[in-house]
Amino acid sequence: MSVSASFKEFLIEQMAGFGPVTIRPMFGGAGVMRDGFMFALIDDEVLYLKADDTTKAAFVAENLSQFTYMSKGGKMMEMAYWRIPERCLDDSDEMTIWCRTAYGAAQKAAAKKESRK
Numbered sequence: 001m002s003v004s005a006s007f008k009e010f011l012i013e014q015m016a017g018f019g020p021v022t023i024r025p026m027f028g029g030a031g032v033m034r035d036g037f038m039f040a041l042i043d044d045e046v047l048y049l050k051a052d053d054t055t056k057a058a059f060v061a062e063n064l065s066q067f068t069y070m071s072k073g074g075k076m077m078e079m080a081y082w083r084i085p086e087r088c089l090d091d092s093d094e095m096t097i098w099c100r101t102a103y104g105a106a107q108k109a110a111a112k113k114e115s116r117k
Helices: 005-014 056-061 092-116
Strands: 022-026 029-034 037-043 046-050 066-070 076-083
Touching: 005 022, 005 037, 037 076, 037 092, 046 092, 056 076
Parallel strands: none
Antiparallel strands: 022 029, 029 037, 037 046, 046 076, 066 076
């Protein structure tokens, strides 16, 4: 579950059209942040973007996998993050589109949490 410095640098460059992002270590992987919202995560050199009930259909339509991990109790857990289409790694315009969608999902999730308080 590691993330190389070169992969982080590549993603920051590839996401430049979306805006300035930071990448910080989290649980053996890394979280990708913009303006305080975590909209993506990286695990084993794979980028996953945040999705919600509305946006996950685009990931499903592309046959992309959801981020999962094994809990300490041995249960497979799913998170609301989905693997990015490979073409985004070669096309910064496409990366920007997908990142904007994920950022919107992260903002909506944060607003929901805030309204529950």
